[in-house]
Amino acid sequence: MKLGLQLGYWGAQPPANVPELIAAAEAEGFDAVFAAESWGSDAFTPLAxxxxxxxxxxxxxxxxxxxxxxxxxxxMHALTLDHLSGGRAILGLGVSGPQVVEGWYGQPFTKPLARTREYVSIIRKVLSREEPVTSDGPHFPLPYTGPGSTGLGKPLKPITHPLRADIPIWLGAEGPKNVALTAEIADGWLAIYYSPRLAPMYNEWLDEGFARPGARRSREDFEVAATCQVIVTDDRAAAIAGLKPITALYVGGMGAPELNFHAQVYTRMGYGEQVEEIGRLFRAGRKDEAAAVVPDEMVTETMIIGNVDEVRADVKRWADAGVTMLLVSCRDADHVRELSAAVLG
Structure with missing residues (x-):
């Protein structure tokens, strides 16, 4: 099992202790460091x-x-970061959700699977640098010839020669069709709310993608990086209670009531009744009551919590389910060292 340090995206201000976290992660044998973006800080600049x-x-x-x-x-961002890091970049992509896509970026959210396929295809053409990049669209036509076009667009290839034509592309995916697409066209899956109990279901989705003509990878060389809070503690009950408000937030407050991908994930896990009640309470502003509805299992399905022996047993269970990397968040360097000792030691 590998460990990846998830820095996430910034809150109101940049986090103060990231350099010490990254230094500890590298010293303690973490495989990777990740940065995210929502509608504030971007993902590339912190990594550079x-x-x-x-x-x-x-x-x-x-x-x-x-x-x-x-x-x-x-x-362009990916090939630049790859050069600056000496070939250590991983390009993780995701479609986000309609509230962000249409509300922040001013773009249509429709046809996310088709957009993802076309997007990845163009990136691979850029990185291969075999010929000027063209695309028939319809989502990202190159050259652009639509309304307002001058007709002067010219197919181009990057001036800078990419260090690697095969920079790993990992996709964030939650639903069955998106996960199957990920197995078909990507090098890895960034899984959120992964549950080892449901590994047979995930494997069915992945196998569908691996079996498609032209699939890029097989299970043997495909990475599954699962976001997983790992907490080493002798007071498991208290840790679970402390995480329930966060679970309630993502289930009840992240995404529109009509379309919340996180809620859909937990519904597939079998918590449909709780998901509905959490959403109702959260939207009514009764956040504490929403958190109280979250059963312990809803937390422990997707996180590893317990003493060192329990954590190590659970890590093995996740590895046996097909996960190759755990993406963990750490509060300080001591936390990094604690998780390294528990998971990698």
């Missing part, structure tokens, strides 16, 4: 700035939002 002090860990985006940049722009 803080990653410049590293020598070994891979630097990944988890995730870059597809609607934030054209595919050629994202390819």
């Amino acid at each position: 700035w803080w990653g410049s002090s590293t020598e070994r860990v891979r630097l990944g985006t988890s995730v870059v939002q597809i609607s934030a940049r054209t595919p050629t722009s994202t390819a």
